[in-house]
Amino acid sequence: MTLQITQTVDARGLSCPMPIVKAAQAIKTMASGALLEVLATDPGSVKDFAAWSKITGNGLVEQTADAGVYRFVLRRK
């Protein structure tokens, strides 16, 4: 199944907490149910996006890691 991504945030090379900040800025502009893709290289982002999803209620739909790049797909609540 291919997910329909609405917007992508490239946070590669950014250190904590910028990947989360950029994602939060982007998702605010999106409609409920829309999907945001985030690319990050900060290893802390794995636990951060899980925590952010839990606290804000925005869903963490997919999470993968490939060659040091973490990819998250988040669904706007």
Place this chain on the structure above:
Amino acid sequence: MNDSLNLVLFSGTDDKLQAAAVLTAGAAALGKPVNLFLQYWALDAFRADRIDCDHGLAAEAGTEGRAAVDALRAAGQASWAETLRQAKELGGVNIRACSLSMDLLHLEPADLSPLVDDVEGVTAFYLNADDGQIVFI
């Protein structure tokens, strides 16, 4: 208990301001209201003509700490001022100068960076903090 984060910034060195900016941005990304209250040397660092200068590091950093901080910056880490700008874009972040510290440093509101929203006294800070947590840095 409300969910606001209330940071009193006292120290004006770049490492402590960076740590405060990270806490602020993280809380803002979670939708928590954040109030920053700038006192003494932290307020001095928010002067419009000095905010982008080097403000040094806390004494415990030493030369190794200096090198580590420089390496992070060289790798593209956002400055504390830029981190706060991004946090303010998310909304819910208020930065206010302590009026006593304004007198101490002979500052007028026009001397401060546009990041600073207002000047207030300590009672107004407590009113805004309500019963949220307060952290002193």
